[in-house]
Amino acid sequence: xxxKEIGDHIRSWRFGILIGIIILACVGSIYSxxxxxxxxxxxxxxxxxxxxxxxxxxxxxxxxxxxSFATFLSWLGPLLGIALGFDAVNSERxxxxxxxxxxxxxxxxxxxxxxxxxxxxLIFIVVFSLGFLVMGLSLLTIGYPPSPEEFCRIVLFLVIxxxxxxxxxxxxxxxxxxxxxxxxxxxSSIAVWLFFTIFxxxxxxxxNSATAVSSTQPDPAAQLRQMNLILTLNRLxxxxxxxxxxxxxxxxxxxxxxxxxxxxLVGAIASPLPLGQSVxxxxxxxxxxxxxxxxCFGISYALFMRQEIRARA
Numbered sequence: 001x002x003x004k005e006i007g008d009h010i011r012s013w014r015f016g017i018l019i020g021i022i023i024l025a026c027v028g029s030i031y032s033x034x035x036x037x038x039x040x041x042x043x044x045x046x047x048x049x050x051x052x053x054x055x056x057x058x059x060x061x062x063x064x065x066x067x068s069f070a071t072f073l074s075w076l077g078p079l080l081g082i083a084l085g086f087d088a089v090n091s092e093r094x095x096x097x098x099x100x101x102x103x104x105x106x107x108x109x110x111x112x113x114x115x116x117x118x119x120x121x122l123i124f125i126v127v128f129s130l131g132f133l134v135m136g137l138s139l140l141t142i143g144y145p146p147s148p149e150e151f152c153r154i155v156l157f158l159v160i161x162x163x164x165x166x167x168x169x170x171x172x173x174x175x176x177x178x179x180x181x182x183x184x185x186x187x188s189s190i191a192v193w194l195f196f197t198i199f200x201x202x203x204x205x206x207x208n209s210a211t212a213v214s215s216t217q218p219d220p221a222a223q224l225r226q227m228n229l230i231l232t233l234n235r236l237x238x239x240x241x242x243x244x245x246x247x248x249x250x251x252x253x254x255x256x257x258x259x260x261x262x263x264x265l266v267g268a269i270a271s272p273l274p275l276g277q278s279v280x281x282x283x284x285x286x287x288x289x290x291x292x293x294x295x296c297f298g299i300s301y302a303l304f305m306r307q308e309i310r311a312r313a
Contacts, residue, residue: 001106001110001111001114002114002117002121005115005118005119006118006121009119009122010122018079018083019126021076022076022130023130025069025076026069026072026130028066029066029068029069029134030069030134030137030138030141031066032059032060032066032068033056033057033060033068033069036059037055037059037141051150051252053135053145053146053147053150053154054153054154054251054252056134056137056138056141056142057069057070057157058247058251069134070157070247073130073161074164074242074243074246077164078164078165078168078197079193080126080165081123081165081166081169081172082169082171082172082190082193084119084169084172085115085119085168085169085170085171085172085189086175086185087182087186088173088176089112089115089177090179090180090185091182093180094182108305109305111304112173112300112301112304113301116173116297120166123165123166127158127162127165128162131154135154149274149275153249153275153278154250156249156275157249160245160289161242163286163293164238164289166293167293168193170296170300171189171296172189174296174300174303175188175189177303177304178303196238197239200237200239201234204234207230208226211229212226235288238288242285242289245285245286248278252273252274252275253273254273254278254281257281257282
């Protein structure tokens with residue numbers, strides 16, 4: 001079943017169109033990073049030239065309106081997951097093939113697991129292919145290979161991207177089980193994606209303005225509580241969790257993801273973190289992404305197992 005689902009996805013027009021768009025975005029981001037290096041806009045803070053290979057994934061030129069590869073992946077990755085899962089179940093139901101398929105000696109859980117594994121496998125192949133394409137183009141551009149730590153950071157970044165896209169895949173499969181029409185499930189998935197990508201930040205900004213501490217009578221403790229509140233609300237969004245995680249993985253100079261007091265800043269050495277410390281720093285965010293993905297799949301699994309399947313006349 002997994003092999004059949006993979007073949008169906010690869011032969012579909014929407015998969016080819018999305019892959020073409022993502023590849024064009026990948027090439028454009030590499031060109032923007034190369035232009036930034038040639039223009040001399042590479043900053044010397046935090047990362048330094050020793051992590052120039054990582055900068056190819058995050059650097060963008062100020063003269064070109066082209067985001068970095070990491071930004072492109074955070075925008076187009078969810079669309080890939082939604083496109084692979086929004087009609088995973090309801091299309092089979094509407095065509096009448098779901099009842100005939102489950103009338104065979106096939107378990108229900110095998111069906112839903114095959115839908116998820118096949119799509120996640122394609123996402124894994126696409127993300128790692130694009131990541132290694134960027135590394136290959138970067139190798140030709142820079143002229144030297146990445147260090148072992150840079151390579152490990154890039155691989156972890158790609159794994160985190162697969163987990164993040166897998167969350168949107170599970171969410172779209174959930175809507176595909178809940179709604180009978182594919183258009184409804186697709187619009188619901190895109191609406192949730194737009195909410196967390198665009199509107200959620202606006203809502204947090206309004207909450208920040210409403211709960212801001214008065215500047216006439218500054219209270220450091222109250223300001224710290226307010227900043228932690230806004231940071232906690234931001235981290236309820238999977239988009240924010242993914243952004244913090246990949247930023248830390250691709251920027252070794254980032255040493256904290258929250259507010260610091262002056263006592264904590266005194267004596268701090270401005271040096272990049274090793275890979276292990278960066279993983280520890282983003283472990284809560286990574287755990288949150290994995291938990292959200294598992295919860296979405298668990299709800300989809302339970303809902304599908306409880307649904308009544310009837311063959312169409």
